[in-house]
Amino acid sequence: MSDAARRIEALRREIEGHNHRYHVLDAPTIPDIAYDRLVRELEALEAAHPELQSPDSPTRRVGASPVAEFAEVRHRVPMLSLSNAFADDEVETFVARIAEKVGTAEVDFSVEPKLDGLAISLLYEDGVLVRGATRGDGETGEDVTHSVRTVRSVPLRLRGDDWPRTLEVRGEVYMPRAGFEAMNAQARERGEKVFANPRNAAAGSLRQLDPKIAASRPLAFFAYSVGLVEGGALPDRHTATLAHLRAWGLPVCPEADVAVGAAGCLDYFRRIGARRDTLPYEIDGVVYKVDRYDWQQALGFVSRAPRWAIAHKYPAREEMTVLEAIDVQVGRTGAITPVARLKPVPVAGVVVTNATLHNEDQIRRLDVRVGDTVVVRRAGDVIPEVVGVVAERRPPDATPWTMPTTCPVCGSRLERGKKVARQTKAGIEYEDSAVLTCTGGLFCAAQVRERIIHFASRRAMDIEGLGDRFIEDLVEFGFVETPADLYALTLDDLLAMKRRADERDGTTPETVKKGKVASKWAENLLGAIDASRATTLERVLFALGIRDVGESTAKALARWFGSLEALAAADEAALMAVPDIGPIVAAHVVAFFAEPHNREVVERLRERGVRWPDQAPQRTAEGPLAGQTVVLTGTLSSMGRDDAKERLEALGAKAAGSVSKKTTFVVAGAEAGSKLDKANELGVPVLDEEAFLDLLRRHGAAP
DNA sequence: TGGCCTCGAGTTCA
């Protein structure tokens, strides 16, 4: 053997060793730079000695050129599917049947997480990877050798020498969560299509004709069983086989374990379930397999699934469903938002039928079309969102969706958000934004309705019992056009409106059938409207819906000016003196009060008895906590969040919504979430409820 | 001018 040949062989062994430690054992022993140097040396030597090239060289992972199409592969030992269990008693039945057949209840199971990836068969001849194939229909799959070779944790050559001459290893190719997220983040930045979930991403990456693409994707592999074995023997237990696979350099899921009987399996199911979110890969359940091969043989198969194994599934957090339509909604500011109407599907406990699509850009990025099968998830476990499209299920006639050019409610022209972008020397410049806006303003019934819903809402005027549906009817039948009209409603108006709504819906209220007209609800509603007449300036300001004036800005304005007259009289310079008010918000406020219609609405509100106390302008923060910024998170047992916020503000502190390094301290109640994590991350002090109450007590502000 | 830190606005369902 020449020197070069010896050096090449040594380099290959060393590099494979590092690959194994890095990708399989997850315990690298040399820095990346040193590794790269070894690879470059090997590449150079191989280039200089083409006669020493070898397909199992670590330099040849992406060696193959693109294939024209996928060749079919027949699985000599079929790749079967597993039956599923969703409830504990199904697992108990499964185990009981086995216990009866084998004559003991103490059945050992080889247990492991069921990864959400793609089942793959790897064929090793004399320890060298010669073929990789997808499961396909179980009988016939596709030859994906060229892309499987690029998966770093798949060994091109087995370690040791005690492997069967022919060995088919089966397992899951998957995409670790971190890699998936990084990949999608990059795609999003470049405005490219994102993958719906790691499973789709793994499948899509492997089924690439060009191995370079698969090589660029963060794929990984776990082996979980063997298929064809010739020229060698395996142990008599599945767990022992897994140990062999590990020794041969194949990655096996580190969570794989042994469980005894149904109780042991269920315990394992719960232990893994508790850690589901923190595992570095997506799983959709755990798999239980009878460990002893002789018992597996005795149990045999039902149709296409083994009787000795079962997949116990966790409740899905993501579901697929059909997107039946894309509607557009008009917000109170005229903002147009596309909404996905979905075939109802339960996701993590609730039935989801609608999901926001945010804006046109988002639709284009996801490339969603009516008729598509989409993946729906509940973001932050609450709000449903469409995360992606299942490309294979697209109906052939599906066409890209386009935004309407006119408002679906009032027919007015839509404008690409004339949102203020920045102030320049020349004045305020406008720039296009992602949001489309309806130009209908007061003429758009949807905007009128949304504005009144906002006006009546809890954080604004807080008119109890005046819900969205009701306001919709009030506006539709012309009883209410501006918020001030709410304060002119009479009992007769409300009853008349209800009658017309019933006629329209074809419903007959119970009370009418009995021959009398119920009016208690109307009296209650009038009472609630009346109660809202006594209010505060900050609530009125917020309720009026001035652009960019939310709760916090309304409060700042109310404190600074003390009265509506003073505010309405202020010019832009005077407004900009208020902290956190810049040129843009100042311009919105001035424009609002310059509009005769708005002045009139305010006038009418007053005429109809809406009252708030005027105060002396307060232009400095005072109190023992002045200058401190506090963030509340979680649930406090002794008071509501709003109450806590008020107490803090009474002491001069500012209650902010998000944690940053400027936050003085965070008050964490029960079930505190991401804000608590952020506080810990930034080293912001955290008070628990007891410490918080203590602080209030010291300043005489405790409940 | 760029980079935080906030706030505003829109969103779902029981």
Added chain:
DNA sequence: CTCGAGGCCA
């Protein structure tokens, strides 16, 4: 809860 953008400070 998340995204986008206004305000402020360096």
